[in-house]
Amino acid sequence: MVKQTITIPSQALPVSYTPDVVVVGGGASGVAAAMAAARNGASTLLIEQRGYLGGMGTAALVPAFCPYTDGEKPVIRGIGLDLLEKMKQAAGEGFLKQYKEQLDWVPIDVETLKRVYDEAVLASGAQVLFHTVADQVLLEGDRISGLIISNKSGRSVVQAKLYIDASGDADLAALAGVPFQVGGEQGELQPGTMCYVVTGADKARFYQFLEETGEHKQLEQTVVKAQQNGDLPEGRKRISGMAWISDSVVGFNFGHIFGIDGTKAEDLTRAAIEGRKLIDTQIRFLRKYVPGFEHIHLVHSGDQIGIRETRRIQGDYTLVVEDFLSMRTFEDDIARNSYFIDIHLANATSTMTIKHLPKGQSHGVPYRCMLPVGKSNLIVAGRSVSSDRPVQGSLRVMPNCFAMGEAAGVAAAMASAAGLAGFREVPIAELQRNLIAQGAWLGEQPGKAYVAAAVGSVTFEDECK
Ligand SMILES: Cc1cc2nc3c(=O)[nH]c(=O)nc-3n(C[C@H](O)[C@H](O)[C@H](O)COP(=O)(O)OP(=O)(O)OC[C@H]3O[C@@H](n4cnc5c(N)ncnc54)[C@H](O)[C@@H]3O)c2cc1C
The missing domain is CATH 3.50.50.60 (FAD/NAD(P)-binding domain)
Structure with a gap:
């Protein structure tokens, strides 16, 4: 202020x-x-x-x-x-x-x-x-x-x-x-997302998992299970976007940071810190719950939180x-x-x-x-x-x-x-x-x-x- x-x-x-x-x-x-x-x-x-x-x-x-x-x-x-x-x-x-x-x-x-x-x-x-x-x-x-x-x-x-x-x-x-x-009218804003790229994924194994379980690639069932177990925070019950750049490198648009006004430096700062923390939680989730992601390594997170x-x-x-x-x-x-x-x-x-x-x-x-x-x-x-x-x-x-x-x-x-x-x-x-x-x-x-x-x-x- x-x-x-x-x-x-x-x-x-x-x-x-x-x-x-x-x-x-x-x-x-x-x-x-x-x-x-x-x-x-x-x-x-x-x-x-x-x-x-x-x-x-x-x-x-x-x-x-x-x-x-x-x-x-x-x-x-x-x-x-x-x-x-x-x-x-x-x-x-x-x-x-x-x-x-x-x-x-x-x-x-x-x-x-x-x-x-x-x-x-x-x-x-x-x-x-x-x-x-x-x-x-x-x-x-x-x-x-x-x-x-x-x-x-x-x-x-x-x-x-x-x-x-x-x-x-x-x-x-x-x-x-x-x-x-x-x-919006009450000042509500779409959340921000700290996107990231991982390497070391196994695309074939992941798609085999989807096929065997009937799970969709937004991993609805898996995300809900992890939320119930306390391994992921509350929020959207799916991954918004997963993009395979190669058979082992994947970009993620996953999870939200709420209450961020992208025209305020203080909000952007908080979102950057919270966003990186959330990525760490998500990497642990992916390694533990998602076949094909057991050995992933985080290579890059956004230079800034994604603002919608x-x-x-x-x-x-x-x-x-x-x-x-x-x-x-x-x-x-x-x-x-x-x-x-x-x-x-x-x-x-x-x-x-x-x-x-x-x-x-x-x-x-x-x-x-x-x-x-x-x-x-x-x-x-x-x-x-x-x-x-x-x-x-x-x-x-x-x-x-x-x-x-x-x-x-x-x-x-x-x-x-x-x-x-x-x-x-x-x-x-x-x-x-x-x-x-x-x-x-x-x-x-x-x-x-x-x-x-x-x-x-x-x-x-x-x-x-
Ligand atoms: C998490 C997330 C997921 C999304 N998913 C998708 C998706 O899957 N596919 C898709 O197509 N879209 C997606 N979008 C939407 C899309 O990325 C953005 O809405 C779009 O990039 C907006 O384009 P823009 O050119 O208006 O602004 P921006 O992409 O924000 O570009 C604005 C540029 O201006 C620069 N700039 C700003 N202010 C100043 C200043 N004062 N002086 C100098 N430079 C300045 C910034 O550094 C930036 O480079 C997503 C957005 C987010 C946040």
Whole structure:
């Protein structure tokens, strides 16, 4: 709790960079945004606080990419799909052989992915600045006139024409005074997870165990048994995600740390410490209860706790659960989403909220969700765009973030090239044409607003404890 404030002397700061477009945050949305902006001719600077790209997919070791398809066809295409294929190609023969045809739930080979991102972003012509935090914005009316960055070289100002907030937490928008909401009405938040990678597992033995026992790979019966024996803490009665990177190396997304606000350093600190402690408990559980895991060794835990949810900005349009359920299509769609609503329990005794769309179906993601109210040259891409909480629980996954990022980047380059005042002046039909020409998929009839016939026939409910 802050008890007092101190006024610091005013300071003259050097201007360090003057790109057309600056992107803050190098996760899925920021990587795609920077690549798209640069490929479309804008001089582009990508700022990332860590020493590598990938956001939650690398820093937090989220073990797999969520589905790119609606169960029938790829919905997320363009840069996101291209990066997935590049990772498969670069991960080695064994990995490629196993996942060549797969587009849904492809495991993340973290060290390969970091390199794929480096190469792809640099090849696009964008410049990358690592180990740098964006921590203040300068405002002139409804415009951002500068961004203050801090790194080992000191503090300096980046002056760009267009600003893309891909920080995952809407840091830039919050610094610029854009209204936002964190979590639910009572401040409830999805829990964090400290993901990790183990080696020394035996895949064949594990699958034989599943077959012999009828257990599912989320190990429901085994997890419950261990919870009853006091070998695992209370909470979700299954493993959220297990991703086999090779026959002996596995990534885990398992268990929850509750009550973490990812915009608070103290919470992140507590979560890091509790998360590592929980991993130790889980490793003991895996060795003791799960055939094939007797001899595992922990090789890496996340550099930070995985954060599913923080701020959602108030944008020109807020995508709500009724839009999701009715599979609504908007005139200004810049992406389609078919991933299910996937809200993890806010505390150890509550439930998951899961809602799938029918196979082959998706809804539109309008451009206006990315436009923060009251700011002209700022756009937000990624998990913090303007939506209600249920929709955030669906939109938040990495394939969607690639698609939103790509749209933000193309829009920024268009605005820069045409000398537009900001993102609202970007002609939507032209943006959609450009996205489609560059590989994105915007549905069967892009630009035509309609509500699918399924409206009203789908109810929103808890399907899964
Ligand atoms: C435990 C867990 C499991 C998940 N499982 C899956 C899954 O299986 N598949 C899937 O597709 N998705 C999954 N997700 C969701 C997905 O990983 C994230 O929602 C997604 O990565 C969000 O992308 P983003 O680009 O919006 O933000 P992020 O990935 O969070 O990237 C933001 C980047 O911005 C940087 N940054 C932030 N603030 C600043 C600043 N002020 N200055 C400089 N840099 C900054 C960060 O370091 C980070 O690199 C999971 C998430 C979690 C936490």
